[in-house]
Amino acid sequence: MAVLTPELRAEAERIKARYPAGRERSAIMPLLYLVQSVEGRVTQDGLREVASLLGITTAEVEAVAGFYTMIRLRPTGRYVVSVCTNLACALRGARGVLEAARRTAGVPTDGELSEDGLFTVHEEECLAACDAAPVVAVNFANYDRMTEATVSELIEALRRGEEPPPARGPFPGDFRLVSRLLAGVPESVGAGAPEATATAEEPLR
């Protein structure tokens, strides 16, 4: 079954055209993000579609997709909550933050989906924001200096449908929209894309 709409297939062709002629395979990651932006993860249908776009086998696409943690092959929540527990965050209490996040979101097993379908909680490696340890990212937007209390509040706010402002940049939207941004495609492209989030003109901290 086709995953991409005709409009998104046209976008897929533009993604391929970013790379030199004959080197379209380089587009595999943005194309996987594009498929993920429709499916909320990447299914076998999505892998097949990327394979057909690139003229390679589904197995080759799956081999690449399985290597990268940001391409999600398992059922995934609307919000992917990544809790860094690497050293700089661990030294500042990340273990407790991770446990609180898992408890509040209802995701006892790493990388799995909460029963309400809202959250995936994932123990993350260094997010390169160690000055703000412990760091938690929601759909790859960072929240700084988290505690067990503030991470629980963050998750409760998301559950209520709020959009808590990240430390830098705008609230990124749900996992599908974020995947669209990661594909390098403007969020306005494609049917069903949520309301545009703020632009890059947002002030920095």
Added chain:
Amino acid sequence: MSEPVRILTGRWREPDTVWIDRYLETGGYEGLRRALAMSPQEVIEVVKASGLRGRGGAGFPTGVKWSFVPQDTGKPTYLVVNFDESEPGTFNNRELVERDPHQFLEGAIIAAYAVQSHTAFIYCRGEFLWPGRILERVVAEAYDRGFLGRDILGSGYDLEVVIHRGAGAYICGEETALLSSLEGYRGQPRLRPPFPAVEGLYASPTLINNVETLSNVPHILVNGPEWFRGFGPEKSPGTKLFSVSGKVERPGNYEAPMGTPARVVIEEMAGGVLGGKRLKAWTPGGSSTPFLTAEHLDVGLDFESIQAAGSLLGTGAIMVCDETDCMVEVTRRLLQFYAHESCGKCTPCREGTWWVVRVLGRIEAGAGRPEDLPLLDDQCTNMLFRGFCALVDGAVSPMSSSLAYFRDEYEAHVREHRCPVTGRGPGLVAEQGAREEAPAATTVPSWADLAEELG
């Protein structure tokens, strides 16, 4: 306190320097204008003369790297900017892009001109959602103002820039793995030689530079190599942006001349150890560089001095542990990172990191055996330099150095079945025969389970 030097961070305290108007008002793109008035070879000579060395970890002289890119192959030449910053403890590239992104972009255009590349890729770490969006906008701004695209500033030189986002893999910061990833494959390193300069992206000549390295380039073109050599020691000139984190009062990125004593960066700039505690261990350049201790605080932070002290400058990421931190736990957590990030290509790395984590976990949980320490030594020997790339060497660094400096702490874990620093662990109960079954009472339950499993 020493006078702060601000080259790379010169614009950080001014408002709105992210976008192009303020960048131009503050001298931006002057380096590019000067470069385009010179021949590519002259630009390479200027950068060579500056003594600039790569800031991504290896410290290879940048101008020399540029000069290795051949010009007569009949193939296209590529520039790849490595913005896959993932070395634990490192966050200087991210802040450079968030606060002054045109600075490195200008450096990238100069580098591309010097090696006569007409296509540049910026490999942006996937998790860097916001920095990546900044990049999209600044690249568009540079096109709009004629700093990218066709006939840049009327020079006849053309350059296209493509932003390519990664998808979560530490190994893609290794340059040959980055190239595999950019070509659309699993991010696995390749054998060198051939080096990327000769046979890199799409088997064509490729220059790969890190964001901090490139951020220095416009300043060198504007102020000259002699000015640049006025900062830092002769063999490691310039300044460095040190990422300080862990148990310090003011974690953050601090710019200081190369060779600045670690004590100045940790105690003066970052405010010293959190809560006035005693410093126990620190990394000079991320988790892949061997730990140093309080005895090394007067060592200068430059490539040669740190190496002489038994470690590596790496990315300049200083992670500080204090006297209350258990070095077995710290080391186990770092090794867990390497086990997770090993690409799986080489057996000593894939299997070695996995097993080391288990042995360290056993010791941490209070179930260590006397023979575990020699076992760890042996594992270090059998991993070091036994992989295609440096990931496995990076994994050995924290392990072998913590074993060297804190061996008594490991031994006490094994002897007392608990951590001598935190008091955690099953303690003497284990010694009275229960050890074979269930050394359970630890704050890290998974490791207790593991200890049970491994006996």
